[in-house]
Amino acid sequence: METSNYKPTKFAVIGAGPVGATVAAFLAKGGYDVTLCDVIPSLLEPALDRGIILEGVDNLQAKVTRVTTSVDDLVNDPPDVIVVTVKATALPLIASALEGFVAEGRYVISWQNGIDTELVLAEHLGRKNVMRGVVNYGCVPVGPCHIRLAFHHRPHFIQELDPQSRDAAVGICNVFTACGLDTGHTDKITDMVWRKSVMNSCMNAICAVTRKTMIEITIDPMLSDLVDALIKEGVAVARANEFSLGSDFYPYCINYLKSAGNHKPSMLQDLEAGRRTEIDFINGKIIEYGAQAGMPTPYNNMIRGLVKALESK
Template identity: 80%
Template sequence: MKGNSSYTPKKFAVIGAGPVGCVLAAFLTRGGYEVTLCDVVPTLLVPALDPGIIVEGADSLQAKVAKVTTTLDDIVSDPPDVIFVTVKATALPLIASALEGFVADGRYVVSWQNGIDTELELAKHLGTKAVMRAVVNYGCVPLSPAHVRVAFHHRPHFLQELDPESREAAVGICEALSGTGLETQHTDRIVDKVWRKSVMNSCMNAICAVTGKTMVQIILDPILLNLVDSLIKEGVAVARANEFTLGSDFYPYCINYLKNAGNHKPSMLQDIEAGRRTEVDYINGKIVEYGAQAGMPTPYNTMIHGLVKALECRPFDEAKAA
């Protein structure tokens, strides 16, 4: 079905074969698009070709991607129209540098990630005209390579270009995504939406990572729920001090959203359990950074950021002790 935009992408690449990237790749493939899935871990890619990516839970589908690769050079040499970056934000500087040869008229890179300012990391290397930012509203957990359970999916998602000259292309990408079942709206307020989601992530993800509890276990614990409340209010204050608009209804919306998240381990806890680096620097760390920019103390985010960073070091410390 033809949309309103003159930009109609046909080939996509998804960088990152984790659960978020697999869900995106599966929807795009089911929508009839040619999709290349890229990851440095070969074992994550093999099942995406056969039997295909399996998605269950809030969404249910199975789809075989067209190609897989373990190197970004393959994507640059056979460029798609749009690249979606779904890896952890900590990998962005390296990925952005490797994609410099991809940039050309009609080609775009979308940050399909959590965290604050991820699109700016891409734009440092690729320029603003080629870069777009999305806010993604589904949560998922890996069951096995290319097999994902979607715990919740709160449509729509949102997307915006960094450069006004790329607006038509951004609208076209939204239309393509929506046509696959990943309803995505174009917005002119993506930074506000990034902050709305990041403040929610800052209060829940990090506490789960430190305590090892699921989201519903945090909500049911009155002491931890009080800490969630303090982190929300501190994040709201920092956002408003920097003139980001969260909306007058944000606090009750945030509490209601979190209470309905279910018995789900967020990605930051999954990373800690797997001994990986987390995205805490791009969530709580950014709130601390923007608080300092506005001359505001951020004791709760400073504390939880430091605790998560200490847990990130644990596998290294244990290996050194052994």
């Protein structure tokens, strides 16, 4: 483990959904001061009384230090690090609310799905204060602050946007790792984001449209052909924009998806709950970068249109 002079002790997690509650639980179990923030009070209540419960591939229970329904409360009593886990669609509002938080030695991490989420934060907060994470666990809500972890493929990764913040990024990785949320520092976060997003662009969106789990998609010949076409289109766009996915990325995707379990990915969970999805930050970004490279993206255009049509209901 690389050493660092930055040793944060006080954290806030924005978003009490499955991804955020999982981060908060590990940090709280590690003995850190944790504030969990969400606009829905019922999601927060168990985090103080009973504590957050994780079950599945990881099992633990931990109480956070405090909860709040207002991001403004974080500005009044600022933590060292804020971990943003809300859906990417909420980022402009969250970023604007955090502008008063920015100061020397304080950092905000985009711990989210999607491409360029960290850039939305950096527009408001500056690159020096923003970091990007790549998250490698899948989780579903059992109830408020009660999460089932379907898989946890350690490690996760974090990178600073500004080289001046490298020591802080390493220090945060060390804290996460010490808590059991093994996290490594990287200088290739954008490539990692694209690797994950290309995989999300096929399986996540098709599950959302068909209401099928990941394993049900992989055993359906027609749907698995569509997954294959979306992977190849995403790979072509990434390489046209000079993102490095690695020479083995396509077979890696196929083998990874073959091991998919009976799991509903986040985009399907969002549609079932009547929430907006992150389609614009996943397939929408592939379309955007395709246009930038002069490359048509018919499969991504099609699947984004279907998801947006279901969102409107």
